[in-house]
Amino acid sequence: MIFMRTIFLAIIASSAALASSALLFLPGHHPNPAPTHLVNTLKGEKLNAHGEYSVTPKVFKVEHSEASWKKMLGPARFEILRKAGTEEAFTGKLLNEHGYGVFVCAACGQPLFKSTTKFDSGTGWPSFWKALPGAVIERPDDSLGMERTEVICSRCGSHLGHVFDDGPNPTGLRYCMNSLALKFHPEKKPHSVKQAKR
Numbered sequence: 501m502i503f504m505r506t507i508f509l510a511i512i513a514s515s516a517a518l519a520s521s522a523l524l525f526l527p528g529h530h531p532n533p534a535p536t537h538l539v540n541t542l543k544g545e546k547l548n549a550h551g552e553y554s555v556t557p558k559v560f561k562v563e564h565s566e567a568s569w570k571k572m573l574g575p576a577r578f579e580i581l582r583k584a585g586t587e588e589a590f591t592g593k594l595l596n597e598h599g600y601g602v603f604v605c606a607a608c609g610q611p612l613f614k615s616t617t618k619f620d621s622g623t624g625w626p627s628f629w630k631a632l633p634g635a636v637i638e639r640p641d642d643s644l645g646m647e648r649t650e651v652i653c654s655r656c657g658s659h660l661g662h663v664f665d666d667g668p669n670p671t672g673l674r675y676c677m678n679s680l681a682l683k684f685h686p687e688k689k690p691h692s693v694k695q696a697k698r
């Protein structure tokens with residue numbers, strides 16, 4: 501009797517192990533869905549049983565129909581911002597923009613990056629080591645057979661680029677942005693503290 505019970509338990513245990521290992525091979529299952537440095541999660545975005553993100557419609561402050569976006573942005577910006585495209589390296593107008601100011605979302609105008617956080621990464625795309633607080637949402641992107649972290653605008657959901665963890669100090673992050681996803685707004689450089697006291 502005890503022997504039978506042992507066999508029974510062994511069968512239960514092995515079928516449980518089989519079930520959990522089978523889960524790893526289910527289509528769409530992502531064993532490690534969220535990189536640790538994610539700064540924001542998308543409001544209303546939830547992981548479903550398959551480890552995929554499902555987005556509830558109407559989560560962004562700025563939303564338009566696809567046709568309206570296309571009309572507003574023009575074909576090149578539309579392809580990047582609304583279709584998650586990538587511009588060719590070293591072609592972007594803002595790659596060599598070194599002025600003082602702020603880089604805003606080309607789709608909705610939300611300020612995204614300060615010029616003081618821009619650096620030359622040598623990749624051919626405008627690169628920043630930090631985004632403005634709450635300006636972007638980061639989420640896993642498994643497209644093209646690569647595990648990357650996509651960066652989207654938190655106000656309109658437009659695709660901006662990707663973030664990697666091989667950036668410079670102090671964050672160690674590299675926000676690799678499409679120049680066409682951004683617009684530059686020059687600002688007057690503030691006086692230093694010493695000058696302001698005079």
Ligand SMILES: [Zn+2]
Binds near residue numbers: 607
């Ligand atoms: Zn935007």
